[in-house]
Amino acid sequence: xxxxxxxxxxxxxxxxxxxxxxxxxxxxxxxxxxxxxxxxxxxxxxxxxxxxxxxxxxxxxxxxxxxxxxxxxxxxxxxxxxxxxxxxxxxxxxxxxxxxxxxxxxxxxxxxxxxxxxxxxxxxxxxxxxxxxxxxxxxxxxxxxxxxxxxxxxxxxxxxxxxxxxxxxxxxxxxxxxxxxxxxxxxxxxxxxxxxxxxxxxxxxxxxxxxxxxxxxxxxxxxxxxxxxxxxxxxxxxxxxxxxx
Amino acid sequence: xxxxxxxxxxxxxxxxxxxxxxxxxxxxxxxxxxxxxxxxxxxxxxxxxxxxxxxxxxxxxxxxxxxxxxxxxxxxxxxxxxxxxxxxxxxxxxxxxxxxxxxxxxxxxxxxxxxxxxxxxxxxxxxxxxxxxxxxxxxxxxxxxxxxxxxxxxxxxxxxxxxxxxxxxxxxxxxxxxxxxxxxxxxxxxxxxxxxxxxxxxxxxxxxxxxxxxxxxxxxxxxxxxxxxxxxxxxxxxxxxxxxxxxxxxxxxxxxxxxxxxxxxxxxxxxxxxxxxxxxxxxxxxxxxxxxxxxxxxxxxxxxxxxxxxxxxxxxxxxxxxxxxxxxxxxxxxxxxxxxxxxxxxxxxxxxxxxxx
Numbered sequence: 001x002x003x004x005x006x007x008x009x010x011x012x013x014x015x016x017x018x019x020x021x022x023x024x025x026x027x028x029x030x031x032x033x034x035x036x037x038x039x040x041x042x043x044x045x046x047x048x049x050x051x052x053x054x055x056x057x058x059x060x061x062x063x064x065x066x067x068x069x070x071x072x073x074x075x076x077x078x079x080x081x082x083x084x085x086x087x088x089x090x091x092x093x094x095x096x097x098x099x100x101x102x103x104x105x106x107x108x109x110x111x112x113x114x115x116x117x118x119x120x121x122x123x124x125x126x127x128x129x130x131x132x133x134x135x136x137x138x139x140x141x142x143x144x145x146x147x148x149x150x151x152x153x154x155x156x157x158x159x160x161x162x163x164x165x166x167x168x169x170x171x172x173x174x175x176x177x178x179x180x181x182x183x184x185x186x187x188x189x190x191x192x193x194x195x196x197x198x199x200x201x202x203x204x205x206x207x208x209x210x211x212x213x214x215x216x217x218x219x220x221x222x223x224x225x226x227x228x229x230x231x232x233x234x235x236x237x238x239x240x241x242x243x244x245x
Numbered sequence: 246x247x248x249x250x251x252x253x254x255x256x257x258x259x260x261x262x263x264x265x266x267x268x269x270x271x272x273x274x275x276x277x278x279x280x281x282x283x284x285x286x287x288x289x290x291x292x293x294x295x296x297x298x299x300x301x302x303x304x305x306x307x308x309x310x311x312x313x314x315x316x317x318x319x320x321x322x323x324x325x326x327x328x329x330x331x332x333x334x335x336x337x338x339x340x341x342x343x344x345x346x347x348x349x350x351x352x353x354x355x356x357x358x359x360x361x362x363x364x365x366x367x368x369x370x371x372x373x374x375x376x377x378x379x380x381x382x383x384x385x386x387x388x389x390x391x392x393x394x395x396x397x398x399x400x401x402x403x404x405x406x407x408x409x410x411x412x413x414x415x416x417x418x419x420x421x422x423x424x425x426x427x428x429x430x431x432x433x434x435x436x437x438x439x440x441x442x443x444x445x446x447x448x449x450x451x452x453x454x455x456x457x458x459x460x461x462x463x464x465x466x467x468x469x470x471x472x473x474x475x476x477x478x479x480x481x482x483x484x485x486x487x488x489x490x491x492x493x494x495x496x497x498x499x500x501x502x503x504x505x506x507x508x509x510x511x512x513x514x515x516x517x518x519x520x521x522x523x524x525x526x527x528x529x530x531x532x533x534x535x536x537x538x539x540x541x542x543x544x545x546x547x548x549x550x551x552x553x554x555x556x557x558x559x560x561x562x563x564x565x566x567x568x569x570x571x572x573x574x575x576x577x578x579x580x581x582x583x584x585x586x587x588x589x590x591x592x593x594x595x596x597x598x599x600x601x602x
Contacts, residue, residue, distance in 0.1 A: 043444040045314070057453045063442035065313045066455040068336050071306035074298070078310025078318070079442065081294045082268060086444055104306070107299035 008032035010041045012061045021214040021221025023178050024052060024120065028059055030184070031091070031118055034192040035062070038199065044087040045079050047072040051093035052126040060091075070101020073108035076115045087198055089116040095125045098134040098160050105164070112169030112203035116194045119160065122211040123232060130216030134158040137235055142216070157235055161208045165241035171202035173241040177210040177233060179225040186238075202244055210236055248423040253388045254279035254321075256424050257347060257411065258287065260395035261319045263426050266345070267293030268318040270307035272300055272326060275359045276415035277349040280321040301326040305333030305346075312342035313454035315441030317399055321347035323415070324365050325356060327373075334408055335374030339456030341471065343402035345395065346380070347411045349418040352581035360581025361415035361502060366558035369412050370530040377468050379475055381409045381482065382529040384500040388422040390527070396429055401482060403435045405474050412529060414554065416502045416583065478531055485533035486525040487540075493522030495593060496540055498551045498563045500526050503584065507552055510589045521593055522546070529559070537566035548596055550574040552589055554582070 007013065010032035018024045035041050041062050048056035050069035057064035067075040072090035080088045097105050097119050108115065124142055125131040131144040135157050139148040149157075161175045172194055176187035187209055194205040210232050212224035219227060251259070258280045261269070269288060271281035285295045298304035304320050311318040322330060327348045337344060350365045352358040369382045381401055385391035391413060398409040442452045458464035486504075489511050490496055499507045504525040514521045524540065526533050540546050549567055551560035551574070560575045567573050576592040578584045 042446045045442045045444065047310070054457065057455060061445070061451065063445045063452045064454070065310060065442055066340075066453070066457055067309070068306060068332055071302070071309075071333070074303040074306035075310035075313070077296065078268070078270065078307035078312070079314045080310075081296065081307075082311045082314040082316040082318075083443060103299050104303050107303065111296075 008036045010035040010061050012059055014058050016059065017055060018052065019215040021212070021224060022052070023122070023211040026178050026184060027118065027120060027187070027209050027211065028056070030188045030191050031089070032060065033188065034195050037192065038195055040087045040195070040199070043085070044089065045083070047076045047079070047088070047090040049090070049092040049096040051096050053091055053093060053120065054127065056091050070096050070099070071104055072096065073101065073104040073113070073115070073117065077108055077111070077113050080113060080115050084114070087116070087195065089118060089195070091118045092120065093126070094119070094121045094123065094133040094135040098158050105160070106167070109164045109204045109206070110167045110169045112171070114198055114201055114203055116198045117204075117206040118191065119206055119208040120211050121208055121236065122213040124213050124216050126213045126216055137231055159236060161206070161241045164206060170204045170206075170242050171244040172197040172205040173208070175208040175210065175236060175238050175241065177228065177238055179210070179229045208236070248425045250421055250423050251388065252279055252419065252421050253391060253413065254349065254418040255283045256388050256392050257321075257395050258283035260392040260426065261345065261399070262287055262291060262293075264317065264396040264399040266317040266319045266399060267291065268311045268316050269293070269295050270298050270304040270311070270318070270320050272298050272304050272322065274323045274326040276351060276418050277321050277323045277347065279418070280347060301329035302332065305330040305337070308344050309333055309337050309340070309342060312337065312344045313340070313442050315438040315443060319345045319347070321349070323349045323351045324353050324362070327365060327368070331368070331374035334380065335376050335378060336456050337408050338378035338380070338471070339376060340454050341406040342408070342454065343406050345398045345402055345409050345411065347413065350412065350414045352579065358581040359415065361417075361583060362554045362579060362581055363414060363501060363503065364555040364558065364579055365412070366529065366553070366555060369410055370532070370562070378471065379530050381405070381407060381478060381531075382412050383409065384412045384527060384529050385417065386501050386504045386525065388417065388420070389424045391417060392424050392426060393429070394527070400429065400433045400435060404433055405478055407474065407478070412501070414502050415581075482528060483531050483533050484527035485536045486523070486527060487536065488523040488525065489520070490522030490524065490540060492545065493520045494545060495548050495550060495597060496522040496524055496546055497593070498524050498526070498537070498549060498559065499553065500529060500559065503552050503554055506584060506586055507589065510586045510593070513586060513590055514593060519593065519597065526559070532562045532566065534566040537563060538568070541567045541570040546571060548572045548574060550576060550593065550596055552584060553577045554584065555579050
């Protein structure tokens with residue numbers, strides 16, 4: 001019998017701790033498949049964030065460093081400068097990358113650090129129980145915007161991909177989604193391309209993945225996927241934001 | 246090798262390079278700017294890498310990544326910038342990463358000033374960041390000693406997998422003295438960095454640099470393991486200078502720049518027939534507790550006096566060490582003011598005249 005579906009080599013056999021319906025599992029798998037296909041697992045070093053993916057170092061079957069909240073791009077910079085022939089990636093959520101770690105991501109990008117960033121945007125803080133993220137949509141209810149996000153009080157959603165795409169050090173940025181199979185396949189292609197960008201030594205690469213948080217959104221997994229498609233994509237348009245050929 | 250005349254900050258930077266440091270991540274702040282400037286110029290010449298980070302926070306996290314990748318790495322700053330590095334230092338201590346951090350202390354609190362001070366003693370020796378941990382804190386009082394301690398500091402960091410802080414001050418960083426870059430007198434057997442994240446090729450277990458232990462029992466075990474290491478450091482690494490203590494009736498405790506001033510006070514006092522000793526801690530952590538204990542038991546020592554460029558920080562460790570056996574006094578200037586020899590001598594006379602006679 002031929003095996004047609006198996007765990008990527010770049011994932012350990014540790015069961016994910018993620019909530020049912022959480023899309024971190026999908027993105028972990030896509031990252032692992034890309035690493036496998038490029039055959040770079042033995043020379044890849046990942047940097048885990050603070051947030052729901054804090055235990056990513058237990059799941060990715062490569063050497064890993066766990067960074068302080070928001071500091072993953074600085075940690076990745078340190079690793080990449082010491083080991084320039086290794087492949088270095090960070091895996092960060094929206095609170096980690098777009099709030100507390102804004103300085104680190106902007107300056108890693110503008111330096112053109114030859115690293116790959118996987119940016120999970122689910123418009124909420126998951127690990128701490130559903131607080132407003134910088135990417136929370138206008139009107140979206142969270143524990144710290146109980147009346148819905150009011151831009152007069154809490155500002156507007158931040159579009160990191162568009163912002164970072166203005167920087168000269170950036171080689172590749174694409175925003176993708178995982179709300180259906182077609183888009184999951186597109187996300188996979190983007191993640192692989194981001195790693196290829198690094199392998200080609202072109203500079204900073206990032207893939208923003210629109211994701212769901214059924215638990216803190218208070219929805220079923222299926223409802224959450226639909227909510228993402230209807231509400232997040234209009235605010236966060238998909239597509240390539242910058243690509244240096 | 247012959248001696249060269251060098252500024253303290255530049256000598257410290259060169260010492261790091263001589264010790265094999267090839268990575269430096271910094272951010273501008275007075276009075277340590279010559280260190281990153283020197284590194285920016287010198288590191289490319291030796292195949293290393295310098296980055297001016299976007300903040301001290303980022304610089305210390307670059308240190309984390311580079312140390313975790315197995316490199317000898319350094320950062321430097323001054324008081325307000327060192328405050329920003331405390332988060333990273335706590336993670337580095339928790340993840341047991343070796344590195345050297347230089348603090349050219351200036352007056353505080355807040356933005357304070359840019360003149361020399363010793364008011365970061367608590368921050369340096371008692372933790373600074375959150376959680377149970379210590380830095381090894383080395384306090385040179387000459388530029389030659391700074392050079393020697395930076396070089397040994399990298400070895401200490403590697404031997405124990407712990408961050409080492411060089412605690413200087415604006416004076417030490419800015420003045421010039423002749424220095425010699427010489428090999429370390431004691432050669433250490435340093436453990437190979439088998440834990441570094443260099444790529445998981447299968448010839449060793451997967452390496453993870455981490456300070457997260459979500460199970461409290463496991464975290465307690467982890468912290469206890471680190472503290473066993475600290476016991477070893479306390480046993481092996483204490484450095485202290487005792488100067489003119491044998492016939493002294495009062496012992497002054499001072500470190501760094503202040504200890505230099507106290508040495509000239511001791512000569513002045515001698516001319517006036519007063520015998521003053523000096524205990525100069527070179528390691529502020531581990532603190533030379535037993536040295537103070539021993540001298541406190543001597544009958545001819547009537548009192549101790551800590552002299553610092555602060556409102557009195559190390560004096561607390563002196564009191565703990567003397568443990569009530571002799572009275573402990575304090576004299577200090579702060580905010581960037583440097584104690585004058587005559588003022589220190591006047592304080593010594595006050596203690597001797599008022600309390601002891």
